[in-house]
Amino acid sequence: MRVLRVGPHALLVELADADRTAAFHAELLRRRAVFGLPPVDEIVPAERTVLLDGVADPRALATELATWRVPPAPERLGPVVTVPVRYDGADLAEVAALWGVAEDAVARIHSATEFRVAFSGFAPGFGYLTGLAERYHVPRRAVPRSAVPAGAVALAGPYTGVYPRSSPGGWQLIGRTEAPLWDAAREPAALFAPGTRVRFVIEEA
Amino acid sequence: MIGGAVTGEPASGGPATVTVVSAGLLTTVQDLGRPGHAHLGVPRSGALDRPAHLLANRLVGNPAGAAALETTVLGCAVRVDRPVTVAVAGAPCAVRVDGQPAAWGAPVRLPAGARLDLGPATRGVRSYLAFAGGVAAAPVLGSRSTDLLSGLGPAPLSAGDRLALGAPAGPPAGADVLPWAAPPARLVLPLVLGPRDDWFTARALDALARSVYHVSTTSNRIGLRLDGPPLERAAEGELPSEGMVLGAVQVPPSGRPVVFLADHPTTGGYPVIGVVPAAALPAAAQAAPGTPVRFTPVRLR
Numbered sequence: 001m002r003v004l005r006v007g008p009h010a011l012l013v014e015l016a017d018a019d020r021t022a023a024f025h026a027e028l029l030r031r032r033a034v035f036g037l038p039p040v041d042e043i044v045p046a047e048r049t050v051l052l053d054g055v056a057d058p059r060a061l062a063t064e065l066a067t068w069r070v071p072p073a074p075e076r077l078g079p080v081v082t083v084p085v086r087y088d089g090a091d092l093a094e095v096a097a098l099w100g101v102a103e104d105a106v107a108r109i110h111s112a113t114e115f116r117v118a119f120s121g122f123a124p125g126f127g128y129l130t131g132l133a134e135r136y137h138v139p140r141r142a143v144p145r146s147a148v149p150a151g152a153v154a155l156a157g158p159y160t161g162v163y164p165r166s167s168p169g170g171w172q173l174i175g176r177t178e179a180p181l182w183d184a185a186r187e188p189a190a191l192f193a194p195g196t197r198v199r200f201v202i203e204e205a
Numbered sequence: 206m207i208g209g210a211v212t213g214e215p216a217s218g219g220p221a222t223v224t225v226v227s228a229g230l231l232t233t234v235q236d237l238g239r240p241g242h243a244h245l246g247v248p249r250s251g252a253l254d255r256p257a258h259l260l261a262n263r264l265v266g267n268p269a270g271a272a273a274l275e276t277t278v279l280g281c282a283v284r285v286d287r288p289v290t291v292a293v294a295g296a297p298c299a300v301r302v303d304g305q306p307a308a309w310g311a312p313v314r315l316p317a318g319a320r321l322d323l324g325p326a327t328r329g330v331r332s333y334l335a336f337a338g339g340v341a342a343a344p345v346l347g348s349r350s351t352d353l354l355s356g357l358g359p360a361p362l363s364a365g366d367r368l369a370l371g372a373p374a375g376p377p378a379g380a381d382v383l384p385w386a387a388p389p390a391r392l393v394l395p396l397v398l399g400p401r402d403d404w405f406t407a408r409a410l411d412a413l414a415r416s417v418y419h420v421s422t423t424s425n426r427i428g429l430r431l432d433g434p435p436l437e438r439a440a441e442g443e444l445p446s447e448g449m450v451l452g453a454v455q456v457p458p459s460g461r462p463v464v465f466l467a468d469h470p471t472t473g474g475y476p477v478i479g480v481v482p483a484a485a486l487p488a489a490a491q492a493a494p495g496t497p498v499r500f501t502p503v504r505l506r
Binding site: 004005006007009012041042044045046047049050053059119120122125126165184189190193 | 240241242243244245246247345346355356357397399400445446447448449450452453470471472477479480481482483505506
């Protein structure tokens with residue numbers, strides 16, 4: 001673990017891998033819930049880092065973080081969010097070819113996986129979901145699309161994501177959902193938050 | 206006239222409405238933003254020149270969190286349907302009420318039906334127009350701010366838009382002396398190095414400290430984009446996406462630095478060479494395209 005200064009009031013904690021990042025993030029939330037963490041405005045996990053922003057005394061906190069013993073992330077905690085998907089994405093054939101399976105097997109494999117939101121970003125409510133075995137990781141499209149429709153379920157690298165609204169994107173589209181990923185009038189507005197467990201289920205056409 | 210109805214004014218009761226006559230280049234609703242949701246991919250947003258925004262609100266007797274309008278370079282024009290107290294702060298501009306000159310940086314009482322014009326900024330970029338009672342647009346995650354990156358909050362204003370105002374909270378505060386920093390002719394930005402200064406060559410760090418950059422015309426609420434010597438990377442390859450803070454100076458592949466302002470993305474994959482402390486950002490938000498910019502890097506231990 002390495003702790004980097006980010007301006008006068010933030011720290012970036014760099015972890016060795018995604019699992020340790022998840023564990024460290026879970027530990028931060030656990031300690032914050034029991035008032036075991038000085039007040040911070042934002043805790044932002046990412047691929048291999050956690051950003052702590054709005055820290056009154058970053059030097060003291062950096063010293064304290066170095067003494068923490070962080071247990072592995074709790075495996076199965078909290079409810080599972082279920083997302084119905086029609087696996088008919090424009091890149092389904094491409095993904096099937098990359099995986100070396102038949103097209104209908106993509107849906108079977110993807111929906112049999114339990115995902116976890118590793119972190120969010122890109123747009124409000126867009127989660128980077130991990131869980132797919134490494135042999136199913138795929139590259140981004142060589143040429144990004146100028147408009148990916150809202151609800152598109154897509155793959156890139158180790159991640160699965162669902163576009164909360166129409167936007168440009170370079171991920172491989174495998175399906176679509178009508179689940180509202182983001183609804184500002186709902187509490188919470190985001191269906192996916194870091195740590196959320198997710199399962200995709202096949203919705204027949 | 207005391208106790209009687211004023212002829213020609215709408216009946217009292219109910220909130221006043223502001224109609225946008227012209228939105229200039231870009232006019233948005235802004236309050237203090239929606240911090241605390243970065244982990245969901247939600248930018249903080251909010252007024253770019255916060256001291257000016259706070260001042261405009263104070264002048265009309267509003268609490269600090271009231272929503273006001275933020276103009277961009279060309280000002281705006283509005284009409285009110287009831288008597289309303291307003292104040293303009295931030296970038297100086299000509300203020301006119303029904304064509305007659307009115308005060309900048311002071312409460313101005315608009316009669317019912319009056320047209321208020323904020324002219325182009327004579328210096329700086331962003332003027333703030335506060336109404337007693339504040340703009341009562343629907344809040345999203347506790348804020349009425351327009352976020353241009355993610356599209357949260359009210360859309361940027363267009364001619365014909367109507368905005369309801371809230372009930373005035375109290376009498377305007379007034380002020381004898383306005384402590385206000387004029388928009389800078391040249392911008393000097395303190396810079397705390399890191400977290401990714403080690404991704405750049407010694408020559409790039411040297412260039413960053415010595416070069417004069419210029420504010421690019423492509424700057425917006427997301428970032429102050431700078432033209433000048435490109436900053437050369439020591440490390441090739443890709444940085445995994447990581448959390449971004451307000452004031453982060455991100456260096457995209459072009460090598461030309463971008464200072465992140467309120468609508469910045471919450472995560473990003475280009476290395477951040479340093480961070481401009483928040484106190485220096487209001488001046489950055491008022492730096493017009495072409496303004497010379499220098500950085501004064503420091504290293505915190």
